[in-house]
Amino acid sequence: MMKRKKALYLLREIGNIDDRLVQEALLYRAGRASPRVLLVAACIAMSLLLVLGTFAVSMMSRKGEDSDAPQGGAPMQDHTQRVEALDEMLVSSRDSIAYTTVTSQSELEFFDGKAYVVWQYADSTGYCVSRALTAAEADALIRSAEGGSDVGINSPDPQCRVWILLGDGTVISPYLKSSAGNVGIGTLFDYDPELIPSQSFTSRLSDILS
Amino acid sequence: MEDKKIVDLYWLRNEAAIGESERKYGRMLRSLSFSLLSSHEDAEECVNDTYLDAWNAMPTARPDFLGAFLSKITRRISIDRFRAAHREKRGGLDTVVEELTDCVPSGDSVEKEYENGRLADALNRFLYQQSSEKRAMFIRRYFYSQSIAEIARALTTKESRVKVTLFRMRDALKQELEAQELL
Numbered sequence: 001m002m003k004r005k006k007a008l009y010l011l012r013e014i015g016n017i018d019d020r021l022v023q024e025a026l027l028y029r030a031g032r033a034s035p036r037v038l039l040v041a042a043c044i045a046m047s048l049l050l051v052l053g054t055f056a057v058s059m060m061s062r063k064g065e066d067s068d069a070p071q072g073g074a075p076m077q078d079h080t081q082r083v084e085a086l087d088e089m090l091v092s093s094r095d096s097i098a099y100t101t102v103t104s105q106s107e108l109e110f111f112d113g114k115a116y117v118v119w120q121y122a123d124s125t126g127y128c129v130s131r132a133l134t135a136a137e138a139d140a141l142i143r144s145a146e147g148g149s150d151v152g153i154n155s156p157d158p159q160c161r162v163w164i165l166l167g168d169g170t171v172i173s174p175y176l177k178s179s180a181g182n183v184g185i186g187t188l189f190d191y192d193p194e195l196i197p198s199q200s201f202t203s204r205l206s207d208i209l210s
Numbered sequence: 211m212e213d214k215k216i217v218d219l220y221w222l223r224n225e226a227a228i229g230e231s232e233r234k235y236g237r238m239l240r241s242l243s244f245s246l247l248s249s250h251e252d253a254e255e256c257v258n259d260t261y262l263d264a265w266n267a268m269p270t271a272r273p274d275f276l277g278a279f280l281s282k283i284t285r286r287i288s289i290d291r292f293r294a295a296h297r298e299k300r301g302g303l304d305t306v307v308e309e310l311t312d313c314v315p316s317g318d319s320v321e322k323e324y325e326n327g328r329l330a331d332a333l334n335r336f337l338y339q340q341s342s343e344k345r346a347m348f349i350r351r352y353f354y355s356q357s358i359a360e361i362a363r364a365l366t367t368k369e370s371r372v373k374v375t376l377f378r379m380r381d382a383l384k385q386e387l388e389a390q391e392l393l
Contacts (some may be wrong), residue, residue, distance in 0.1 A: 003311045003314055004307065004311060006311075006314040007307050007308075007310040007311040007313070007314055008289075008293060008307055009329070010310050010312055010313060010314060010329070011289060011303070011306065011352065012286065012289050012328050013329045013333060014243060014333060014349075014352050014353055015282050015285045015286050015329075015353065016282070016288070016330040016333075017330065017333050017334055017337060017349070017353070018337075019273060019274065019275045019278040019282070020274070020275070020278075020347060021246055021337055021338075021349060022278035022281060022282065022319070022349060022353060023278045024342065024345065024349075025274045025345060025346045025348075025349035025350050025353065025354070026345070026346075026350075027352075028342050028343065028345070028346035028365070049372065090320070096266035104366045105363060105366055106365070106366045116291060154269070166237070168234055168235060168238060168276070168277065169238055170237040170238045170241070179250060181244050181250065182242070183237045183238070183240065183241035183244075184241070184360070185238055185241055185242065185354060186350075186364055187356070187361075187363050188361050188363065189360060189363070190359075199256060
């Protein structure tokens with residue numbers, strides 16, 4: 001019992017350590033990757049490029065075959081009228097939207113005072129990062145993130161995980177309800193989706209990334 | 211708004227200081243309090259109390275790092291609330307407290323050392339002797355109450371490495387406190 005009481009005192013006293021240390025702990029980022037890790041990353045990137053290149057060539061040749069086909073087939077689906085889910089938008093426009101990629105969280109800026117959207121495709125271990133948002137864009141995006149609808153019982157798992165970095169260390173996700181327990185500090189967190197992000201969120205993000 | 215400008219608002223007794231603090235740090239403070247108390251309602255009250263404490267502290271305080279300053283207040287208030295409520299229910303702090311019992315030898319009273327600030331000095335000395343990475347692990351775990359998994363992700367390392375590092379740091383801290391006859 002005495003040890004527990006002491007531990008509580010110690011815990012409380014840890015709250016009196018230097019502000020500089022408290023700040024540093026959140027700002028600290030792991031050191032750069034070793035040359036060996038970089039070599040492995042480069043190999044993976046080359047393999048991905050090869051796969052994507054092969055896929056692109058096969059799609060182009062298929063498109064050529066389709067254009068030779070007679071015009072009496074089924075009508076083309078009008079994708080512009082379809083309400084897209086956030087992850088569908090990110091997946092379908094993967095090659096056309098603007099973003100940078102990082103291989104680990106340590107390369108992300110959590111505390112630079114700027115907001116970013118970060119997402120991770122299910123088939124990738126890296127992270128995609130939007131450009132820095134303006135204050136107005138960040139405000140509008142966060143507001144529209146609050147308009148999501150509850151996840152249904154049979155909803156498929158999203159193909160991406162998405163977070164918003166607010167620039168002061170806090171991290172939220174459009175897939176989670178707004179609450180204190182759904183906020184990360186200086187880290188991207190795993191989550192099970194609670195919300196389907198609103199169409200307005202998807203549209204805004206699409207505009208930002210275009 | 212920059213921290214310095216928000217602090218200036220506190221010094222000018224301008225109530226916008228609280229709104230700006232909430233806008234910039236509200237989410238972080240709620241998250242910190244929630245990680246300690248596991249209660250949204252309690253976390254909300256602790257954050258509101260934080261702004262009141264900050265309002266009373268400035269002036270005379272002029273913190274260089276407002277986020278750290280407010281975090282400390284939230285943390286202190288949350289721990290006080292945890293201790294007050296502990297007879298009735300158990301909150302998210304239990305695991306962290308259990309881990310910290312590794313650092314303290316059994317023995318006499320602790321209030322005196324706690325009150326005269328020697329313990330805080332010893333903790334600062336101990337932490338400054340560690341590498342930045344070790345300090346980050348320790349403070350994220352025992353100041354911010356982040357989980358091992360969260361720390362591992364944030365620092366891009368394995369959970370097992372975080373656990374082992376924290377275990378060794380607790381042991382080293384215990385020896386340090388014993389050597390200085392603290393706790």
